[in-house]
Amino acid sequence: MSFVRKGERYFRMESDLTLESSLWVENKRYRAVLTGWHFRWTELDKKNRDKRTISVPVSEVVGVEEGRVEILPQKSVEDTDKDFTVFYVKRCSNGGSHGLLWRLGRTQFSCLSRVLRDQWTKHLKAALKTHSPLRPKRLLVFINPFGGKKKGREIYHSLVSPLFELAGISSHVIVTERANQARDHLLKKDLTGFNGVVCVGGDGMFSEILHGLIGRTQQEAGLCEDDPTVTLQPCPLHIGIIPAGSTDCVCFATVGVIDPVTSALHIIIGDSQPLDVCSVHQTSALVRYSVSLLGYGFYGDVLAESEKHRWMGPLRYDYSGTVVYLSNRSYAGVVQYLPADPVLSSPRDRTRCLAGCSVCSRSTERLFPNSSDSGSLYSSYHSQYNNDSEGEWVSVEGRFRCVSLTCMSSSNPRSPLGLSPSAHLADGTGDLILVWDTHPLGFLKFLYRHTSSQDQFDLPFVEVHRVKAVRFSLPPDKEEDSFAEREGQSNDEERGYTDTASRNGSQQHLAEKGAAREPTKRQKTANSFLCGVCCSKAPAVSVWNCDGEILPSTEILSRVHGQLVRLYARGIEDGAAVQDYREESDKRERSCYGTSLN
Ligand SMILES: Nc1ncnc2c1ncn2[C@@H]1O[C@H](COP(=O)(O)OP(=O)(O)OP(=O)(O)O)[C@@H](O)[C@H]1O
Numbered sequence: 002m003s004f005v006r007k008g009e010r011y012f013r014m015e016s017d018l019t020l021e022s023s024l025w026v027e028n029k030r031y032r033a034v035l036t037g038w039h040f041r042w043t044e045l046d047k048k049n050r051d052k053r054t055i056s057v058p059v060s061e062v063v064g065v066e067e068g069r070v071e072i073l074p075q076k077s078v079e080d081t082d083k084d085f086t087v088f089y090v091k092r093c094s095n096g097g098s099h100g101l102l103w104r105l106g107r108t109q110f111s112c113l114s115r116v117l118r119d120q121w122t123k124h125l126k127a128a129l130k131t132h133s134p135l136r137p138k139r140l141l142v143f144i145n146p147f148g149g150k151k152k153g154r155e156i157y158h159s160l161v162s163p164l165f166e167l168a169g170i171s172s173h174v175i176v177t178e179r180a181n182q183a184r185d186h187l188l189k190k191d192l193t194g195f196n197g198v199v200c201v202g203g204d205g206m207f208s209e210i211l212h213g214l215i216g217r218t219q220q221e222a223g224l225c226e227d228d229p230t231v232t233l234q235p236c237p238l239h240i241g242i243i244p245a246g247s248t249d250c251v252c253f254a255t256v257g258v259i260d261p262v263t264s265a266l267h268i269i270i271g272d273s274q275p276l277d278v279c280s281v282h283q284t285s286a287l288v289r290y291s292v293s294l295l296g297y298g299f300y301g302d303v304l305a306e307s308e309k310h311r312w313m314g315p316l317r318y319d320y321s322g323t324v325v326y327l328s329n330r331s332y333a334g335v336v337q338y339l340p341a342d343p344v345l346s347s348p349r350d351r352t353r354c355l356a357g358c359s360v361c362s363r364s365t366e367r368l369f370p371n372s373s374d375s376g377s378l379y380s381s382y383h384s385q386y387n388n389d390s391e392g393e394w395v396s397v398e399g400r401f402r403c404v405s406l407t408c409m410s411s412s413n414p415r416s417p418l419g420l421s422p423s424a425h426l427a428d429g430t431g432d433l434i435l436v437w438d439t440h441p442l443g444f445l446k447f448l449y450r451h452t453s454s455q456d457q458f459d460l461p462f463v464e465v466h467r468v469k470a471v472r473f474s475l476p477p478d479k480e481e482d483s484f485a486e487r488e489g490q491s492n493d494e495e496r497g498y499t500d501t502a503s504r505n506g507s508q509q510h511l512a513e514k515g516a517a518r519e520p521t522k523r524q525k526t527a528n529s530f531l532c533g534v535c536c537s538k539a540p541a542v543s544v545w546n547c548d549g550e551i552l553p554s555t556e557i558l559s560r561v562h563g564q565l566v567r568l569y570a571r572g573i574e575d576g577a578a579v580q581d582y583r584e585e586s587d588k589r590e591r592s593c594y595g596t597s598l599n
Pocket residue numbers: 144145146147148149150177178179180181201202203204205206207209245246247248249504505506507508509549
């Protein structure tokens with residue numbers, strides 16, 4: 002079908018939402034084309050030759066409004082009947098680092114007639130519905146007002162909420178009044194009608210949401226989270242992270258930048274990034290879930306030490322890292338692991354898990370064999386472990402500087418490639434990193450390599466294995482020492498190490514008591530671990546750092562659950578790859594449609 006009107010031509014194809022016409026932007030004439038997947042406008046010179054093209058995937062259009070509309074710094078609408086405004090995702094480089102910043106692009110178009118304007122807005126809105134099925138309509142938002150620099154509320158109301166409004170997303174906002182309020186809400190309250198849950202805060206707040214949503218999903222499915230052999234049900238609600246904490250590692254590792262506007266735009270366009278989650282068990286009870294770092298030895302000690310210096314803010318991690326390094330500790334342990342299939346990928350294959358990762362996509366097919374699209378993913382969920390043959394456990398014993406398990410690269414601004422640069426976000430595996438006892442300079446080299454692009458696994462005392470599960474226990478002779486140490490702790494009323502929720506209440510606690518409080522017994526216990534270079538008796542055991550929480554147990558079993566949750570994200574975008582992809586798809590479309598446009 003094709004129409005000719007006042008010297009301009011626009012047409013619709015039967016099978017697709019296609020529209021083409023001349024449009025004007027600031028008195029310059031453009032040829033605009035909507036092909037269904039892409040909206041593209043090309044500036045024309047006086048001789049009708051192409052000058053410059055801007056191309057936006059329909060899935061990245063944020064909103065289409067009639068009239069000439071501004072959003073920032075304040076919303077204003079000039080209601081003219083031949084104009085419309087398109088808002089879309091615009092990328093900016095992030096000063097040479099890997100991820101790309103997303104900003105709100107805005108172009109005001111003028112048409113020759115109102116009829117044509119209405120055609121454009123109708124077609125663009127219809128294309129949005131067709132090509133972005135996972136866009137949220139209603140979100141449950143939790144803001145931690147004490148996270149990071151205590152700017153969560155301001156960040157949400159000034160940067161995020163206007164964008165949600167523009168995109169037609171309604172949100173129910175809860176500013177938390179206590180630690181674990183968000184988790185409890187998700188476990189108990191009616192969540193009908195919500196497409197996703199947004200957390201405005203740091204990694205601790207994300208962890209609350211993670212625990213709430215996983216717990217709720219298992220409750221509803223009648224599954225027991227305590228049993229490590231149970232295949233857990235993936236969560237039907239997406240999680241969005243608006244970074245506003247002092248540590249925002251999960252956001253960095255899944256988006257590539259720590260930027261509230263970029264994250265808000267990923268939420269709006271309904272990006273969907275599956276994420277593996279490790280469950281951590283002690284004997285027959287679930288202790289916690291982890292998505293980034295489960296670390297014993299150095300990383301556990303740094304966390305224990307840093308808890309004593311919360312008043313220092315983020316500087317406490319540098320300080321504690323130095324103190325712990327100087328204390329020069331190693332710990333005895335027995336590590337058992339269940340290797341993942343080496344044919345699928347390896348932690349040293351030098352690949353990077355970026356947006357559109359083929360290893361993760363293939364894993365989706367493996368984990369959810371009957372699903373043809375992500376929308377129906379959860380309804381056709383199959384037991385991943387029952388389908389896989391478990392394989393043979395491998396056991397190693399010795400003294401370790403650290404034992405770490407991570408089911409993502411755990412990249413962060415300090416270590417842009419992360420703890421395990423080739424780990425994948427959603428392949429159903431984790432990377433087990435064993436750093437055997439070594440001399441202090443060797444260990445320093447290992448740590449330093451995390452801040453550069455040098456291979457931290459290319460050292461004789463380091464091993465890395467891609468695994469499905471890990472067990473850690475103490476050698477029989479150390480169990481007694483550990484028992485004695487823990488006996489000492491168990492008499493403490495403030496058993497910091499034995500209360501997994503302890504950190505959750507820490508900010509309130511700090512606010513109430515002030516920074517100059519007396520050291521707690523928990524801190525004294527930590528002191529006994531880490532009394533620096535002058536320490537006379539080294540402790541027999543360290544503690545586990547589980548995504549920034551100290552675990553109550555030393556002997557644990559951890560299992561990776563493939564793609565247990567989904568984030569509103571798409572993985573780290575590689576700037577060069579995005580440009581190649583854009584040029585390639587533009588070329589393809591031009592060869593399909595270009596001939597009909599003259
Ligand atoms: N209203 C509240 N009062 C006290 N604590 C809260 C409140 N809301 C959430 N929390 C808890 O605060 C902890 C830290 O929050 P968050 O991760 O947002 O900030 P953060 O500054 O990055 O924290 P940290 O530096 O401890 O990692 C979370 O574990 C969360 O459970």
